[in-house]
Amino acid sequence: MIHPPAIAEWIEARTYRERLTLSALSGAVGALGLAPFNLWVFGWVGFAGLLLLASLAATARRAAWIAWFGATTYFAVALHWIVEPFFVDAARHGWMAPFALFFMAGGLALFWALPAYLARRLLPQAALGWRLAVLTGLVLLAEAARGVVLTGFPWAFPGHILIGSPFLSAAQFGGGLGLNLIVLGFAALMAGLVLRSLGWTVLSLAVAAGLSVALIAVAPTPSAQDPEAPIIRLVQPNAPQHLKWRRDMIPIFFQRGLALTAADPEIEGRTPDLVIWPETSLPQILDRSDVARAEIAGAAGAARVVVGAQRFEGVRPVNAMALLDAEGRIEAVYDKHHLVPFGEYLPYAETLSRWGLRGLAEVLPGGYVPGPGPALIELGGALGTAFPMICYEAIFPGYIREVAARPDWMLHITNDAWFGTLSGPYQHLALAQLRAAEQGLPLLRAANTGISAVIDGRGRVVAALPLGEGGLLDAALPPALPPTVYARTGDLPLVALFLLGSLAAIVAGRRSARH
Structure with a gap:
């Protein structure tokens, strides 16, 4: 023995x-x-x-x-x-x-x-x-x-x-x-x-x-980068969470975002085709933001802009992502459907609210309500179709299987200022890398305080902005790889x-x- x-x-x-x-x-x-x-x-x-x-x-x-x-x-x-x-x-x-x-x-x-x-x-x-x-x-x-x-x-x-x-x-x-x-x-x-x-x-x-x-x-063997691939600009305004919604700081962070949007191209001779702002970066309610949207469009020039915003569904607030055209008009809206418990909404809200409790990320009264579910954003042309995710949604691998067709890339906007500076933002970025590697699709993420990044279809970070710094990042959209085994089977x-x-x-x- x-x-x-x-x-x-x-x-x-x-x-x-x-x-x-x-x-x-x-x-x-x-x-x-x-x-x-x-x-x-x-x-x-x-x-x-x-x-x-x-x-x-x-x-x-x-x-x-x-x-x-x-x-x-x-x-x-x-x-x-x-x-x-x-x-x-x-x-x-x-x-x-x-x-x-x-x-x-x-x-x-x-x-x-x-x-x-x-x-x-x-x-x-x-x-x-x-x-x-x-x-x-x-x-x-x-x-x-x-x-x-x-x-x-x-x-x-x-x-x-x-x-x-x-x-x-x-x-x-x-x-x-x-x-x-x-x-x-x-x-x-x-x-x-x-x-x-x-x-x-x-x-x-x-x-x-x-x-x-x-x-x-x-x-997976990478596809050759198309020299005509669209250029996407990621905007990282770096608004610390304890200052983000202070009345005197809101215009400062908004002007910072406008300046980054209007900055000269980082890639010589290639102006951005799309600009991406992070989660809840629009300082006004989406449906009442004509002036702010016009300013964003003016700063972006001919490029369209994806911006994180808040809007109302009836009397309840929604955490949303909006696609703006070159005039600042709203082309498409995606509503976050998987909310953070005790963050964006409070389970058993009626009971717990009697004790003065509310969701930690609750900016508007009553907490957010979820959107209808996973969706696609049609961008057209070389930009193709994007699968949108807002913050927490990127940690779930299965939602992309619920949309009608395979997207060309994944789009993630987030506000990781909530997570501190030691490990939370880095782990969130790692999960975004995993989503890209699972599907063989590039993923671009704009994060309020970082880490904004361009991730290729193998899950590699090919370009990124450091945590805790304001800035912009211009990058060509990496090519999609063929559907993976996991993309087919789940x-x-x-x-x-x-x-x-x-x-x-x-x-x-x-x-x-x-x-």
Whole structure:
């Protein structure tokens, strides 16, 4: 009989409290794989430690607590930026910040605690390798569920540590869930090699096959840049959130946007064909902004302008994106449909409003109402068709599959001033890179305080404006690549694979325990 090596023996000699501490440390190390650190090897080690510790737990309850502690630390480190919005108006909301971080991190950690509990409960007598296999499969399923449960929050997936690595090209096959499979599969393989248990053989072969696909996956061959490709100007006015809506500062930021729009071309001899302003950058209500829109059109010359705005649907405000023609007239409007809970709207608003609570990003009274859903903006000519996303919507991979036809590129406007300056804006940019790599489509994003960027169809940032600086960026629209495998299939095949793999591992593990 092969005994576990020294690492497993050392862990088994630790007290329960020491194992909780080790689990928390593993979670913190795992978070270092995400932007802006991008230490993806550390991320793999952290997840391997977390899976190993949960698999070695003596009881199902202890397995759940160990997984919860580690995952809570992971999400707390990864998502610490969520405290930033509460300090925009610190006197009113600052006291909520630590509670928001704890409940967010602890709540998301339940998606790890439940799989750990079930894996230990379903396989009480099975070899550790089979328990590890089941745990990995159930975590993959739980992370997929996290992307949709309670409106979904597919941020800080384990697989997101690969966005800053050569493995990003694997997203063309499986999207974010495919990256989860690579990360957690390899982490489980690392943990399994420590355990050296017989039941590990099947899972290790499956993971090795998956990793082989990822390793041989080359980035899509880029199409040659069309010398006549349209030039798009990204405007980054850099309006800090605590100043953005101050009456004395509103005209200053608007004039800054006009000056950037009217600036000389950055590409010699190529005036912009389209100018993009960030989210909520129009200082007036869209339907009452004739003067402001005329000024924007005058600054843009012959170019059309996409501007983030607010408008009313009846008596309720909407977060919108408007396409303006060369005269400042409104050609098209897209309304944000996936709003930020507790940010742009307040669940159970009638009850909570009695306590004086309202959405953190609520600029107009009553909170925003959602638009009708995903849509396309027809720009015509060389600009083709764009798929619009406003801020939070860019973290969801599936909406682009709901429109009638494949767009030529993706358009993202956002106001990341809410997220601080340490990690939130960098993680949001990374998710935009993932969206581009998944679909093989270029993505252009204009962000109020940064990071405005041009991303090609392989997910590479080819040009960007630094965080916290005002400026403009002129760039040729990168070409679209052929539709990827993921663009054709979406997440369903992988979810089915996770489910069938988990069921097969449970059956095999229980059968091996009986023998």
